[in-house]
Amino acid sequence: MGEENSKRKSSYTKDTIISEELCEEDVALVDILFMHVLQDGYNIPPQYHDVKDSFSQIIRSCLKLHSIHPGKISCILSVKPAILNAYRTLHGGAIGAVAERVSIACARTVVGKDKELFLGELRMSYLSAAPCNAEVVIDGSIIRSGRNITVVAVDFRLKDSRKLIYTSNATFYHMPVASL
Numbered sequence: 001m002g003e004e005n006s007k008r009k010s011s012y013t014k015d016t017i018i019s020e021e022l023c024e025e026d027v028a029l030v031d032i033l034f035m036h037v038l039q040d041g042y043n044i045p046p047q048y049h050d051v052k053d054s055f056s057q058i059i060r061s062c063l064k065l066h067s068i069h070p071g072k073i074s075c076i077l078s079v080k081p082a083i084l085n086a087y088r089t090l091h092g093g094a095i096g097a098v099a100e101r102v103s104i105a106c107a108r109t110v111v112g113k114d115k116e117l118f119l120g121e122l123r124m125s126y127l128s129a130a131p132c133n134a135e136v137v138i139d140g141s142i143i144r145s146g147r148n149i150t151v152v153a154v155d156f157r158l159k160d161s162r163k164l165i166y167t168s169n170a171t172f173y174h175m176p177v178a179s180l
Contacts (some may be wrong), residue, residue: 058082059097063138071142073106076159079134090136095156095166096124098138103152103170106140111150114177122173128165135159148174160170 093140
């Protein structure tokens with residue numbers, strides 16, 4: 001790498017394998033992206049550093065229940081720095097985790113405790129982005145629920161503008177709870 005790149009911090013080590021097919025500029029761009037993500041994008045609060053399943057705790061700390069009815073659930077998600085991507089918008093993985101959590105909660109409003117839910121499919125559509133410090137209204141609703149299957153739709157909208165930014169569909173299979 002060039003002299004200017006050797007003076008700044010880098011995300012790669014002496015053991016990092018860099019393909020000879022990549023030009024120096026592409027490697028530098030990837031390095032800059034990784035450094036931005038590692039330094040700025042993942043400001044995980046100290047209380048979550050050494051906690052098992054800390055990502056779930058971070059998601060729970062950002063997600064608040066607004067209303068719950070049979071077949072419908074509504075939540076508010078505060079977009080905090082701990083769940084941002086390198087572009088300072090809500091991370092796609094966080095969106096998926098929230099969609100799964102809201103879908104399970106919505107399904108549980110109509111599926112009895114005698115049934116275990118198995119997530120068979122989670123489909124996401126990323127339509128736009130949620131910036132840092134935005135509030136996102138998340139509405140989950142049952143599309144269909146029968147004896148063996150429940151399908152849930154989840155919409156993510158910016159609270160201020162009501163702009164649809166993400167959608168999700170989840171399919172759950174009902175399984176009898178095993179008794180020991």
